[in-house]
Amino acid sequence: MSYELIIEAGRTERQYWKDLWRYRELFLILTWRDVAVQYKQTVVGILWAVLRPLLTMAAFTIVFSKIAKLPAEGEAPYALMVFAAMLPWQLFATALGATANSLVLNSNLVAKIYFPRIIVPAATLGVAVVDFAISFVLLGGMMCWYQYLPPVQILAVVPLTLLAALVALGPGLILCALNVTYRDFRIIVPFITQFGLYISPVGFSSSIVPAEWRVLYECNPMVGVIDGFRWAVLGNTAFPERALIISLVCAVVFLLLGIRVFRRTERTFADII
Amino acid sequence: MKPIISVEDLGKKYVIRHQWRSNYRALRDEIMQFPLKLLRGMRQEKEEFWALQNVGFDIMPGERVGIIGRNGAGKSTLLKLLSRITIPTSGRICLRGRISSLLEVGTGFHPELTGRENIFLNGAILGMSRAEIRRKFDEIVDFAGVEKFLDTPVKRYSSGMYVRLAFAVAAHLEPEILIVDEVLAVGDVEFQKKCLGKMEQVGKDGRTVLFVSHNIESISLLCTRGIVLANGRILHDGDIQGALAAYREDILHASHELDHLLHEGNGDFRLTGVEVFGMKDGAPRPVETGQDMHLRLVYSPGKAGSGKEFGKMTLEVRISDMLSRSVIWVSTAAYPEKKTGVQTRFTFPKLPLIPGDYLLNVCAHRNSEIVDWIRDYSFTVHPGAYYGTGYIPFAHQSSVCHDFSFECEDDAC
The missing domain is CATH 2.70.50.60 (abc- transporter (atp binding component) like domain)
Incomplete structure (x- = not known):
């Protein structure tokens, strides 16, 4: 027989990455399940995906533009500027929340079936991406409304979206692993996303941050992603080179760290979940 | 011929913490207790518990083996190790075939999804490829007898239909080694017979079956060999009748727990x-x-x-x-x-x-x-026929059974 598998204490690492490939169909089907369940009650699911960014955008535009009188970037309408930032931010927040909770929500699977556990948090990214796609259609509608022609670099949205998902995945994996051991970590996630919303340039342009503080400010990896989005969608700002490099480095470092933490705690998941 | 499963000196240790009632911890508690821990010199009250120790056996291809034992004897731990859900503390397992485990029927079923969708989902979770599921789809639906409800969310299924569909998916797996845990305790007599037939056929096809159940009748019908576990060790390993005798003996002398x-x-x-x-x-x-x-x-x-x-x-x-x-x-x-x-x-x-x-x-x-x-x-x-009709009451539907009767009061009756 060609197939031979040896299970031994502390000898599962080599097998793991091979298994990840073998279980790729499970990854796809879990992604599909999460998306299907999310939009099963179609009206509520899609309505929610449409309403949430729209309402937040309206609130931010009123507070930051009309009341606080913050400047917009170039001649782009303030609402459009907020919405272009809203897109990657929502992606990040949804992805972070979903990955962090994913293992606990799927505890019945984890306790009963073997598969590389990292599939579960990774598969939840699907919902975030679909939500994002719906919002993106909305953005298209808004650009028609404001009669704002997007620049050529709108195509850069694709890699930027990927970057936003990556930025979320690393910390998501860490939180996901911690959530299994310490169940009250789940309370921390909404705090992170809420806090992050205000320190990231979602409701305002990052050009209002004083130049001497810019580097420090850009250490928040979402700054690069958001400014990149504004550059790609509105096309009236400079390409945020430095911020994007910081984002990319942050994303990779956190992802590697996340995988490490996740792998280290993974072997005990089935015992404590 | 090489054994399809070899287990050598297998052991699994759990650490029981006394401070916490549940397995998982709260960060809050950990922070609150940190000063206390410092005072006590970082000493934690831990107790080690070997759920399985020095277990070893070989299983040849085509054998149908019943794993028997009282609660907490280590059956589930053994199955979890074999199906790789948890990893061993000591020893090694060598598997020479694809393994599938049915630790509970309907694992991963999602109530919001339809029967059709759940077949694909559950099949993938149990390790079938999409092509494989598509090939067997009609057979699965036929076996479960749910054609009419394929596009109904399974949350509207009766518990009988739910179990039938779940078992049907599982029964059409084609691994070289099949691990079955307590699935036959469900459904009506007719369906149970169907399941037993299916399992027997799986064994006759030359595949290896590991079967864990409290249902002595189905074990003695299905298995040729029995491994009896007690307190994490092998008490008896041999032909099924001898194993069942050893198990009965063990039930009666189970008082050591009292200490x-x-x-x-x-x-x-x-x-x-x-x-x-x-x-x-x-x-x-x-x-x-x-x-x-x-x-x-x-x-x-x-x-x-x-x-x-x-x-x-x-x-x-x-x-x-x-x-x-x-x-x-x-x-x-x-x-x-x-x-x-x-x-x-x-x-x-x-x-x-x-x-x-x-x-x-x-x-x-x-x-x-x-x-x-x-x-x-x-x-x-253990499951038994309460009403004397062969009908086995479902677990989880109630706490107790009660005698009852009913009469049809239509004019036509």
Whole structure:
């Protein structure tokens, strides 16, 4: 027989990455399940995906533009500027929340079936991406409304979206692993996303941050992603080179760290979940 | 021929922490207790528990092996190790074939999804490829008998339909090694026969089956070999009839658990023996729903009360489910004329408890002073036909069965 598998204490690492490939169909089907369940009650699911960014955008535009009188970037309408930032931010927040909770929500699977556990948090990214796609259609509608022609670099949205998902995945994996051991970590996630919303340039342009503080400010990896989005969608700002490099480095470092933490705690998941 | 499964010196250790009631922790508690821990010199109260120790066996291709043992004997741990859900602390397992485990039917079923969608989802979770599922789709639907409801969300299925669909998906797996845990305790008699037939066929196709069940009948029907586990070690490994005999023996001498339980009371007497058993043709057997259950309590004089007489002791027995909800409570005070003794046997005719695990609380008291009180002695009620029609009550639908009858009052009847 060609197939031979040896299970031994502390000898599962080599097998793991091979298994990840073998279980790729499970990854796809879990992604599909999460998306299907999310939009099963179609009206509520899609309505929610449409309403949430729209309402937040309206609130931010009123507070930051009309009341606080913050400047917009170039001649782009303030609402459009907020919405272009809203897109990657929502992606990040949804992805972070979903990955962090994913293992606990799927505890019945984890306790009963073997598969590389990292599939579960990774598969939840699907919902975030679909939500994002719906919002993106909305953005298209808004650009028609404001009669704002997007620049050529709108195509850069694709890699930027990927970057936003990556930025979320690393910390998501860490939180996901911690959530299994310490169940009250789940309370921390909404705090992170809420806090992050205000320190990231979602409701305002990052050009209002004083130049001497810019580097420090850009250490928040979402700054690069958001400014990149504004550059790609509105096309009236400079390409945020430095911020994007910081984002990319942050994303990779956190992802590697996340995988490490996740792998280290993974072997005990089935015992404590 | 090489064995398809070789297990050598396998062991699994769990660490039990005493401070926490549940397995997972709260960060809040950890932070609150940190100063305390520093004071105590970082010493944690941990207890090691070997769920499985020095287990070794070889299984040849095509063998059908029943894994038997009381609650907590290590059956589930063994299956979890074989199906790679958890990793061993010591020893090694060598598998020479694709393995699939059905640790519970319907794992991963999502109530919002339709029957069709769940077939694909569940199939993928159990390790089938999409092409494989598509090929067997009609067969699965046919086996489950749910054609009409394929596009209905499974949350609207009856529990019978749900189980049938779940088992149908699982039954069409084609691994070289199939691990089955307690799936036959569900469904009606007709469906159970269908399942047994399917499992038998799987074995005849030359595939290896590992079967864990409390249902002695189906094990003896299906398996050729039995491995009996007790306290994490192999008690017996041999042909199925011998294994079942060893298992019966083990059930009756299961009182060693008592030493680990906390005894409260003044200690004049101490509960040293608990036997929970059924009876058929004068021979003891496992407890089944709908059959008489016998409970024998044996007391020995404690150190505190040497020389005292047992006298007029009141015995109270509480049976709770695993959520600690009291299901049955009896007290010998209900029959003031009768006496209890150091050996007392309770009989519960036609046990109404649905299949599952239960906990016993036994309290002995005299003149409103507690002499000995133990909690959480576990025992299992195995599936049995309560109504005498072959119908097996479902687990989780209720706590107890009750006799009932019904009449059709239509004019046409």
